[in-house]
Structures are given as C-alpha cells and as structure tokens.
Amino acid sequence: MIITRKHLRTMTAAVAGVAALGMAATAQAKVEGDTIILGAAISLTGKYATNGVHAQKGYDFAVDKINETGGVTVDGKSYKLKVVYYDDESTPARGAELAERLINQDGVKFMLGPYSSGLTKAIAPVTEKYKIPMVEAEGASRSLFTQGYKYMFAVLSTSEQYLASAIELAAEVAEKQGKKASDVTIAMAFENDPFSLDVRAGVVDDAEKFGMKIVVDDKLPRDLSDMTSTLTKVKALKPDLLVISGHSKGAATAARQIQELKIDVPMVAMTHCEAADITAKFGAGPTEGILCPTQWSETLAYKDDLMGTAAQYNSDFQKAYPEYSTVPYQTAMASMAVQVWADAFERANSFDTELLRDALADTEMQTFAGSVKFSEAGNNIAKPMVLRQIQDGEYLVVAPTKWAAAELRYPRQPEY
Amino acid sequence: MIDNLLLLTQVPILGVDLVIQGLFIGAIFALVAYGLALVWGVMNVKNLAQGDMVILGGYISYQATLWGYHPIVALPVAIVVMFMLGWLIYAVIIRRVVDRDMFTSLLATFGLSLLIQQILNLIYGPEVKVADAGFGDFELGTFIVIQNVRLYSLLMAAALALAIVIFMKKSRMGQAIRATAQDARAARVLGIDTDQVYAFTYALNAAICGAAGVLVAMIWVIQPYYGIVYSIRAFIIVTAAGLGNLPGVILTGFGLGVWENVAGFVFGAEFAVAAVVLMLVAVLMYRLVQLYRVRQVVR
Numbered sequence A: 001m002i003i004t005r006k007h008l009r010t011m012t013a014a015v016a017g018v019a020a021l022g023m024a025a026t027a028q029a030k031v032e033g034d035t036i037i038l039g040a041a042i043s044l045t046g047k048y049a050t051n052g053v054h055a056q057k058g059y060d061f062a063v064d065k066i067n068e069t070g071g072v073t074v075d076g077k078s079y080k081l082k083v084v085y086y087d088d089e090s091t092p093a094r095g096a097e098l099a100e101r102l103i104n105q106d107g108v109k110f111m112l113g114p115y116s117s118g119l120t121k122a123i124a125p126v127t128e129k130y131k132i133p134m135v136e137a138e139g140a141s142r143s144l145f146t147q148g149y150k151y152m153f154a155v156l157s158t159s160e161q162y163l164a165s166a167i168e169l170a171a172e173v174a175e176k177q178g179k180k181a182s183d184v185t186i187a188m189a190f191e192n193d194p195f196s197l198d199v200r201a202g203v204v205d206d207a208e209k210f211g212m213k214i215v216v217d218d219k220l221p222r223d224l225s226d227m228t229s230t231l232t233k234v235k236a237l238k239p240d241l242l243v244i245s246g247h248s249k250g251a252a253t254a255a256r257q258i259q260e261l262k263i264d265v266p267m268v269a270m271t272h273c274e275a276a277d278i279t280a281k282f283g284a285g286p287t288e289g290i291l292c293p294t295q296w297s298e299t300l301a302y303k304d305d306l307m308g309t310a311a312q313y314n315s316d317f318q319k320a321y322p323e324y325s326t327v328p329y330q331t332a333m334a335s336m337a338v339q340v341w342a343d344a345f346e347r348a349n350s351f352d353t354e355l356l357r358d359a360l361a362d363t364e365m366q367t368f369a370g371s372v373k374f375s376e377a378g379n380n381i382a383k384p385m386v387l388r389q390i391q392d393g394e395y396l397v398v399a400p401t402k403w404a405a406a407e408l409r410y411p412r413q414p415e416y
Numbered sequence B: 001m002i003d004n005l006l007l008l009t010q011v012p013i014l015g016v017d018l019v020i021q022g023l024f025i026g027a028i029f030a031l032v033a034y035g036l037a038l039v040w041g042v043m044n045v046k047n048l049a050q051g052d053m054v055i056l057g058g059y060i061s062y063q064a065t066l067w068g069y070h071p072i073v074a075l076p077v078a079i080v081v082m083f084m085l086g087w088l089i090y091a092v093i094i095r096r097v098v099d100r101d102m103f104t105s106l107l108a109t110f111g112l113s114l115l116i117q118q119i120l121n122l123i124y125g126p127e128v129k130v131a132d133a134g135f136g137d138f139e140l141g142t143f144i145v146i147q148n149v150r151l152y153s154l155l156m157a158a159a160l161a162l163a164i165v166i167f168m169k170k171s172r173m174g175q176a177i178r179a180t181a182q183d184a185r186a187a188r189v190l191g192i193d194t195d196q197v198y199a200f201t202y203a204l205n206a207a208i209c210g211a212a213g214v215l216v217a218m219i220w221v222i223q224p225y226y227g228i229v230y231s232i233r234a235f236i237i238v239t240a241a242g243l244g245n246l247p248g249v250i251l252t253g254f255g256l257g258v259w260e261n262v263a264g265f266v267f268g269a270e271f272a273v274a275a276v277v278l279m280l281v282a283v284l285m286y287r288l289v290q291l292y293r294v295r296q297v298v299r
Helices: A005-029 A049-068 A092-104 A117-129 A164-176 A194-210 A228-237 A247-260 A278-282 A310-320 A329-348 A353-361 B002-010 B013-043 B050-066 B071-097 B102-124 B148-170 B172-182 B184-189 B194-219 B227-241 B246-267 B269-298
Strands: A035-042 A072-074 A077-087 A110-112 A134-136 A152-154 A185-191 A213-220 A241-245 A267-270 A290-294 A364-367 A370-373 A386-391 A394-399 B137-140 B144-147
Touching (some): A035 A329, A049 A077, A049 A310, A049 A329, A072 A329, A077 A092, A077 A329, A092 A110, A092 A117, A110 A329, A117 A134, A117 A152, A117 A194, A134 A329, A164 A241, A164 A394, A185 A194, A185 A228, A194 A213, A194 A241, A213 B269, A228 B002, A228 B013, A228 B246, A241 A247, A290 A394, A329 A353, A329 A364, B002 B013, B002 B246, B013 B050, B013 B144, B013 B172, B013 B194, B013 B227, B013 B246, B050 B071, B050 B227, B071 B194, B144 B148, B172 B194, B227 B246, B227 B269, B246 B269
Parallel strands (some): A110 A134, A134 A152, A185 A213, A241 A267, A267 A290
Antiparallel strands (some): A072 A077, A364 A370, A386 A394, B137 B144
C-alpha cells in the first residue's frame, strides 16, 4: 500500500483520538463514583495457578467483607472497593506488561501484589517507575527488600525467616535437655533457587548466632528428582536437626525418601509440607513430627475488628468458599493486604498516591493474620513465622511457644 | 568434599548403598534413553517431548490410583495407551517433519512438549503428585534399605529392555526398523513401508516412555513440568553412548545413575548434574581422540 498524505492525516487523527481516550480514562479510573479501583496481575493459569487463585480469593473475600461493613471512609464520604484482575499466566514478563497496562491504560493508582517472589520482582520496578504504591502479600524473597523500593510494602514474613524459627526451637530443646545450644549439629538440603537460598541464609545466620555446627550443606539442583545421596550422608552423620527447602517437589521427595531410607533424626523441618500435602500422600505415620513453617494458622490468637479472630476468619471464609477444607496462608495474607490498604486510605484521608505511600509507611495495625509494621525496606517486621508440627496427621502450632496450641513432640517418632 | 571422601572410607558400606541406589535410578534413565535412541537413530528426529511423555505415563498411573486401582495396574494400560497416542502423534505431527531439517523437528517436538505440559496442568493442576505403591522394603545388612518398588522397577526395566532387544533382532518389524535405520531409501526399494516403520518406532518409544513414567510416579514425584529432567538425562545418555549403540545406551544409563549418585555424595548435590555433564564431555573428547587416531592410521 502506498501511504498518501490523506492516509497519514486520518492516521494521525485516529492516533490522537485514541490517545485522548486513554488520557480521559487515566484521569478517572482510580476512583469511579463511589468505588475505589485496586489493580492486580495475578497467576490464574500456568504453574502458579493454584496459589494465584488462593490469593485472588483472599483479596475478594476481604473486599466483600469491607464493602459489607460500610466500605472505606475518605474525606467524609464512604467508598466501596473493587479489584481489577489480569492473568499473568505465571510468567514474569507478562506480569510486568500487565502492570504497565493497569497503570497506563486502566489508570489504576493502587496496586495489590501478584503471586510469588518472581512475579513481584518483575512488577515492582514498574510500580516504582510510576510511583504507584503496591501492597503485596505473596512475595517473600529477601532480594525484594534490598532494592531500595519506596512504593512496595509486603505484609508477609520474608523468606529468610521461614526456617530460622526451627533453629531457635532446636536451641531451646537442647538447653532444656541440659546440653549447650552450640552442641547441636545441623544437616541442610536446599534447592538451588533464590527462594530456598534465602531460607538457607536465614538458617545459616541463626546457626552462627548459636554457634551450631553444620555437618551437611547440600544445594539440590532444580532438576534433581532424587535426594538419596544427601540423605545417605544424613543417615551416616546423624545430625540433631535436618532442614529442607525445595518447594513442593522438594518436600514431597524429601518426605518420601526420609521414609524410604528410614532416616532417624530427632528434629526435621521443611518448607511446603502443606502445599505438597505430604500427610495425605504418605500417611500420618511416616510424616509424624515433621516441622513445617507457615505464615499463618487459624489457631493463632490474633484478631481484629473486621475479621474477628483467626478462627473466625477461617470459618467465614469457608462459608463463602465451601470448596476450601482448610484456608491456605496465601489467602489470609492476601486479605491482610486489602485491610492494610483500607486502613491507609482512611488515615491518609485522600487519594493522592504520595500521601497514601506515606500513610502505608506509617502503618501500625493488628489484623487477624498478625501485626503489621513496615521497615524502611517495606517488609513487615511485626509478624513472626509460625512453626507447626505434624502430630498424628494434624498440623499443630508448636512455636513460637507464646501462641503454641500444642506441645512439641521431641524426638520425632515416625512409623516407617 | 574431603569430609565426604573420608566418610566414605570410614563407612565403606555407604559406597555400596550409593551404587545400589544409583543402579535403581539408572534403570529408569536407561529405559527413557533407549526409546530416544530408537527414534533418533531410526527417524533422525530428536524428540524433545521425551520427558513429557514420561510424565504423561506417570499421570496415567496417578489417574489409576484416583480410580482406586493399584498404580502397577497402570503399567500395561500406560503401554497400550501411550502406544496409540504415539501413533496418533506420528500421524498428525511427526510424519510432516520427519524428512525436514533438524530444526523443524526440534521445533515440532518442542511444541509438543509444551502442549503436553499445559494439558496436564489444565487437567491435574500444577501440584506435585505421587502414586504410592506400598510394596514395602527389606534391609540388607544393618545400613542398606532396599525399596521393593525400586527393585521391581529395576527388574521390570530390565525385562522391558530385553524384550525390546529380542524384538528388534528377531521380529519382522524389528528387522524392518533396523533396516530403515541403516538406509531408509534402500529399505523402501526393498519393499519396506518406511512410513509404517516410522509410525511404529515412534509409537514404541511413546509406550516405553509411558512404562517408565508409571515407575517414576511410584518411585519419585510427578508434576506437569518435570519432563525436562528425563529429556536432559536421555539426551546425555544417547550422546555419550553414541547413536546406533543400543546396548551401550542401557549400560550408559546405569552408569549415569550410579555416577550421579556417587558424585552427588562426594561433591555435594549441587554438583551432581555438573559431574554428569563433565562425564559427557570426557566421553566425547575420548571419542574425538580415538577418531583422530584412526584417521592417522588411514593416512
């Protein structure tokens, strides 16, 4: 086709028209009438879909709850909340693209985070660039909080805290038995990926603090399907504590092979036991006594005015979504993020993103899922990690001892 | 590393354990690699979907447990279903790329690999699954625990491999496959329906993968995206053994399993894969040296 001047003129006009429309949308879309629009790119398909959907339901549940109880009051007027979602297909590039789209085309000024650290890492530079505040609930990697981000706030505990509590527990137990904490020996098996290495860094820091000796330090390659060589070493060296982190695959493989090789270590802690559902896969006997960290548990004594206690949140959520037999922590964290936003709107008493950012930075609140107080870096420093132990097939909170629902069973007595 | 070597000399039984467990791992790898070598050698198609077919077989046994059957029941079912599926895939996709250049077949099988992953993800979700056989175990001495399911898998893998080798040597179709591998045009001239041979070869490979997948689900874990583990191992084994060396593929499979396990123990798990790839490099260099020597003699 030959482009004539006339063509060019029509094209220019069309482009200008589209641009004008886009700008008009931008000017209005952050608050439409009496509705505040929040935006989120979240994994609804792809490999993070399960947890992405958990997070989405958590957002939706909190939004509904807030809207039912009168919404959010800003400048004397009551507003409802609404979330615009896009599916990032579990790919970081798509997540970043959708964040641009939410901000530039849909005019969203208030963001909720995606699922997983990887996606959060992809989206945070975008929200930062446009100075759009984001409250995220599903990205725990500590590398997220070393970038100097000013507009990102995370309600969950960071990943280096995941298994650090197990080290403290081991020290506690050793002292109770009249031994020194520094006598404790540790075997570690961590997948060679950013998340698990963060978890490992937390464990190493705490082990150093107590002067414990690390006797096995294996980094499992991502495509490893067998842990025999690591576990053979563990079997020969008989450490006091075995810590494992390798997502669901690592948890399932470890649980299976600990049973197969009849590993006899008095204390075993691993991440993702629940995601991998090891009790259902391998039964209560072989998994007895395994410690599993979690961001949240419905048996904790936390509460707030909107959701009530953790137990109440649990039962209300199950009423709203009967397909859930247990409420995953991803859901609780997501609900907590929406509560943080609502609180910030009311305290800022404005829709100005800068005022809102400052209000978020000053957050100091109690929720059903734990306290919130952000550090300079944007991570929540008021909420500890919870450690649960599998006891007769049930997950019971055993640490921190302050909120523990059950006594720690030590040493673990599995039936292989 | 020194610590680990010391440990190995202090407790030599550990070494025996590592080798035995390595053989179990190697048996599955050998099976998968055997199928790959077949397709690669006969059709010159580098099947990037190899691992995904294994995982597909794994899900067949997982599905069997969902329906209340023992996962081992799925073994013959997986072989039959995957054979038919392999034939279908050949007819729809592979037939069109078999005579094209390498990249076309790489792209086609890569696409197939993505397709299998996404379909499995849609049906079963991204969570890790297992099929528990519950065969129990027995102890060898005081330290070594042998899982019966691994032992059975080793025996089954050996039986399957033996059956395939006999089939290739004795049966009419086996001979046709070997003839086609040697020279497809000559085979056609002599009245062999090479299209039929290709279809059968690809279907046979899919069936082997399916069988391996059933064993994988009973021994390790499956997830829609774990196929790559088996694809990579299979490619390494076939490359190291050399094309057209089918017994070599099986031996290399076992060797790789043992080496990976021992290296994982000595150098730490993070270097297990590196050790395997280093072995491949060493083998290739050795071959290159051999090749030069032969050439020099000829000159």
